Amino acid sequence: MTASFDLVVVGAGPGGMAAATVAAEAGRRVCLLDDNAGPGGQIWRGFRAETAREYPHGSGFRSWAARLARSGCEVWQGWQAVDQPVAGLLRLELEGERRDVGFGNLVVATGARERFLPFPGWTLPGVMGAGGLQALVKSGLDARGKRVVLAGSGPLLLAVGAGLASAGAQVAGIYEQAPLARLAGFGLSLLGQPSKLVEGARYRLKTLPAPYITGCWIIRAEGRGRVERVTLTDGRKQWTVECDWLGCGFNLVPNLELPRLLGCRIAGGFVAVDRMQQSSVPGVACVGELTGIGGLEKALVEGQIAGWAAAGCKAEAQALEPQRKRLQRFAVRLEQAFALRPELRTLATAETLVCRCEDVPHAALEGCANWREAKLHTRCGMGACQGRVCGAATEFLFGWENASARPPVFPAAVSTLAAEAEMPEDAL
Amino acid sequence: MIYKNVRKNPEIPEPNPEFRFSRVLLSGEGAQAMSESCSITVNGKAVRVPAGASVAAAVTMSGEPCRFSVSGEARGPMCGMGICMECRATVDGVPHRRTCLLVSAEGMEVVTG
Numbered sequence: 001m002t003a004s005f006d007l008v009v010v011g012a013g014p015g016g017m018a019a020a021t022v023a024a025e026a027g028r029r030v031c032l033l034d035d036n037a038g039p040g041g042q043i044w045r046g047f048r049a050e051t052a053r054e055y056p057h058g059s060g061f062r063s064w065a066a067r068l069a070r071s072g073c074e075v076w077q078g079w080q081a082v083d084q085p086v087a088g089l090l091r092l093e094l095e096g097e098r099r100d101v102g103f104g105n106l107v108v109a110t111g112a113r114e115r116f117l118p119f120p121g122w123t124l125p126g127v128m129g130a131g132g133l134q135a136l137v138k139s140g141l142d143a144r145g146k147r148v149v150l151a152g153s154g155p156l157l158l159a160v161g162a163g164l165a166s167a168g169a170q171v172a173g174i175y176e177q178a179p180l181a182r183l184a185g186f187g188l189s190l191l192g193q194p195s196k197l198v199e200g201a202r203y204r205l206k207t208l209p210a211p212y213i214t215g216c217w218i219i220r221a222e223g224r225g226r227v228e229r230v231t232l233t234d235g236r237k238q239w240t241v242e243c244d245w246l247g248c249g250f251n252l253v254p255n256l257e258l259p260r261l262l263g264c265r266i267a268g269g270f271v272a273v274d275r276m277q278q279s280s281v282p283g284v285a286c287v288g289e290l291t292g293i294g295g296l297e298k299a300l301v302e303g304q305i306a307g308w309a310a311a312g313c314k315a316e317a318q319a320l321e322p323q324r325k326r327l328q329r330f331a332v333r334l335e336q337a338f339a340l341r342p343e344l345r346t347l348a349t350a351e352t353l354v355c356r357c358e359d360v361p362h363a364a365l366e367g368c369a370n371w372r373e374a375k376l377h378t379r380c381g382m383g384a385c386q387g388r389v390c391g392a393a394t395e396f397l398f399g400w401e402n403a404s405a406r407p408p409v410f411p412a413a414v415s416t417l418a419a420e421a422e423m424p425e426d427a428l
Numbered sequence: 429m430i431y432k433n434v435r436k437n438p439e440i441p442e443p444n445p446e447f448r449f450s451r452v453l454l455s456g457e458g459a460q461a462m463s464e465s466c467s468i469t470v471n472g473k474a475v476r477v478p479a480g481a482s483v484a485a486a487v488t489m490s491g492e493p494c495r496f497s498v499s500g501e502a503r504g505p506m507c508g509m510g511i512c513m514e515c516r517a518t519v520d521g522v523p524h525r526r527t528c529l530l531v532s533a534e535g536m537e538v539v540t541g
Contacts, residue, residue, distance in 0.1 A: 035510055037531045042509055046480070078529075095522070113511050125493050125504030135508030136528065140481025141488055225502060255511070356506075357513060359499040384513035384524075389506075411513075411524075 004102030004424030005031040005074070007310045008090060009109060010081050010258060013041020014296050015288030016109035017064045018303030019310070024071035026311035031101060032068070033076040033092060035410075039065065041111055042131065043296050046138040056162075056199075057296060064300075081258055083407035085421035088283075098416040102424035105283050105310040108259050108271075109303060112289035114156075114249030115392045118354045118362065119347035121221030121230075122248070130247035134160040137167050144168030149230050149243040151175040151218040153338045154251045155200065162206035164247075171210035172241050175232050177217040177250070178338050186337035193330070219347060221246055235343065251338055253392045254290045260405030275324075276317055277306040285309065294331030301327055345397050354397070355390040357383020371400040384411055468536040483527035483538060484508070484515040492540050494527065 005028075009020040012034035020032035032039070040047050044061040068075070076092070079099065083091040090106070092099045114129040121127065128136070130150050137143045146169045150157045153176060161174045176183070190196045204212060216234040221227045231240045254270055265272045265280035270292050277285040285306035288299035301323045308317035348354060350363035358379040368374040371394060374381065380394070381387030381402070386409075391402040408417055464479035470490035477486045484505040487494055493502035494515045505515035510529045518539040519525040527538070 036529060045509075113507060113509065116506070116512075123497070123501055123503065125502055128504070128506050129508065129512075132506050132508035132512075136482070136485050136488065136505060139485050139508070139528070140478050140532075141485035226504075353501075356497065356503070359497050359501070384516065385511060388511045 002089070002100045002102060002422040002424045003031070003074075005029045005104070007031070007105045007107065007307075008033065008101055008103035009107040009307075010034075010090070011041065011109035011111055011288075012036070012039035012075065012077070013109060013111050013288065013299060014043065014060070014064070015111070015299035015303035015306075016041070016107065017068050018300045019107040019109060019285075019287060019307035020073045020075075021064060021068045021071050022304050022307035022313075022316075023311045024073035025067070026308070026313055028311050030071070030073040031076060031103075032073050033079045033081065033101070035078065035080040037077055039068065039075060039077065042135060045135055056159075056202075060296070060300070080410050080412075082410050082412040082416060084262060085407075086423075089421055089423070091416065091419075091421075093410075093412045093416045096413050096416075098413075098419055100422050100424075103283075105285070106262070107277075107303070107306045107310060108262070108264075108279075108284065108286045108290060109288050109299070110255040110258055110290060111299075112252035112254050112293055113388065113392075114152075115251050115253045115396065116248070116389050117152075117250050117344055117347060117393050117396065118352050119218055119220055120349055120352050121223070121227065123353055123356055124221055124223055124227045125225070126223070126227035126244060127221050127246045127248060130154075130157050130160045130249040131252075132249070133245060133247035134163050137164060137169075145170065146244045147172050147242060148245045148247060149173055149175070149241050150247045151177075151230070151232065152247075152249045152251075153177045153340060154249065155334070155338075156249065156252070157247075158200060158203040158207065158212065160247055161210065161212075162203035165206050165210070169245075171207050172243050173210055174207060174212045175216050175218065176212065176214045177341055177344065178214060179341075180214040182337050182339075183214055186333060189333050196330075217341070217344060217347075218246075218248060250340055250344065250396075251335075252289060252293045254293070255388075256290065257386070257388075257405055257409040259284075259286055259290060260403070261407060261409050266403070275305075275321060276309040276314075277302050278309065292328060292331035293334060294327050295334075298324075298327035298331060340396060348397070354393060355380040355383065355387075357385050357389075360390075365394065365398070368398075371402045372404075374400070386411070466532055466534040466536075468532050468534070468538060470538045471540055477532050479532075481532045483517070483519060483525070483530040483532050483536065486532050487515070487517060487527055487538060487540060494540050496541050 007030045009016045009032045024030040047061045079092040271286040287302035305317045348362040360378045360380040364378045506512045515527045
């Protein structure tokens with residue numbers, strides 16, 4: 001039998017948890033599904049209600065997890081949304097098992113991933129995303145005594161540095177590509193939100209005595225069989241730092257695969273939504289990083305708005321609008337402050353792999369006019385990650401837009417894809 | 429932050445130095461949680477990890493690569509959140525599992541490459 005709900009929420013990070021919780025509290029039948037083992041998304045990864053007070057941002061997790069547990073919302077962990085076989089029905093998969101779930105309203109809260117850019121040595125074991133390294137440490141990787149270099153861009157670098165330092169790693173240096181002048185301007189713009197400045201200062205203190213150097217970027221990683229050292233530059237001089245791990249990510253990009261599959265209109269790299277978080281597809285709302293990279297608070301506010309809207313509680317949703325506006329302005333300022341410098345387009349040499357799934361080197365892509373041509377001629381983006389890594393890279397490197405989305409949005413068993421759509425019993 | 433508190437907690441015993449424990453997931457749950465570790469094998473090599481640790485964390489601690497790329501490069505986990513597919517490995521006979529999304533369980537057998 002196929003289950004059906006008034007509201008299905010995809011993604012159990014802060015935005016999804018907030019949307020599911022408020023709609024369930026308002027009496028709607030809600031299902032929250034997520035491909036991870038537990039709720040929390042990335043920022044609250046590995047948190048547990050009993051201990052969350054000890055984590056940064058932990059109190060928020062504690063209260064939302066408690067509300068979610070009491071709300072009557074069904075939570076399906078481990079399930080991956082792979083397709084929409086017919087309108088109003090999502091197809092899910094877990095360890096080869098298939099399940100269809102019907103929905104009246106849908107909230108998509110699939111969050112963001114890091115943008116990875118190719119540079120010589122970036123495929124060596126030990127080179128990870130900055131957030132990727134943080135996620136692994138949060139899920140049990142022993143960081144004690146490891147020498148770690150963090151490079152790339154975004155406020156995440158400093159947060160990861162603080163987390164790793166607390167986990168016992170030796171942070172060898174944090175290297176931010178954005179110039180100091182731009183970051184100082186960003187800092188000034190936050191004077192009205194001192195909590196963000198305090199948070200940044202706390203992270204910085206945690207990472208001392210490691211240097212935090214702005215206006216510089218990685219040019220290569222080297223080592224025998226795994227990363228042993230990285231070389232950085234500020235455009236004038238170069239220097240090398242020894243390390244066991246390199247965490248390197250260049251800001252975040254939204255996980256647009258599911259919104260694209262559903263037909264949501266994308267504008268400027270994000271899902272276009274109205275004041276109630278509704279996308280161009282009736283009944284489908286998108287929240288959090290999907291509508292602009294703004295972090296935890298924005299996701300919580302937008303999630304609540306979408307949850308209230310799905311429950312028909314317009315006044316409650318409207319009451320959050322001033323907060324939503326303020327946080328969206330923050331998202332815009334963030335994007336401007338950490339905009340990527342053009343030098344980063346020149347890091348890859350001809351032999352540097354750009355597509356890690358199909359091992360397509362930069363040289364093979366140089367003659368291609370667009371993403372589609374690259375896929376057809378070189379297999380770039382045709383591997384297991386479906387272009388999630390090289391798509392975001394080539395968007396920056398070559399200006400290619402990867403606008404297509406076809407099922408499955410994640411690799412799935414043929415039997416999952418081929419099965420007839422089962423309509424929910426109460427919908428027949 | 430969390431980990432610091434853990435280290436200050438006198439109720440948590442020092443880990444067996446033979447194994448490279450992470451206490452990240454054990455915060456605040458004291459000695460009881462510490463006993464909740466599990467042993468899995470990575471290419472036949474035993475690795476002890478804290479309960480709740482991801483298989484990708486265990487593989488990284490084992491020193492083994494997760495997979496070899498189509499041109500033969502060794503690869504390890506990268507995104508840590510289930511999108512890059514670099515941490516794929518065969519777990520209990522099932523190929524292509526994203527080990528970063530998978531929680532370690534006692535006796536689990538992981539084969540990489």
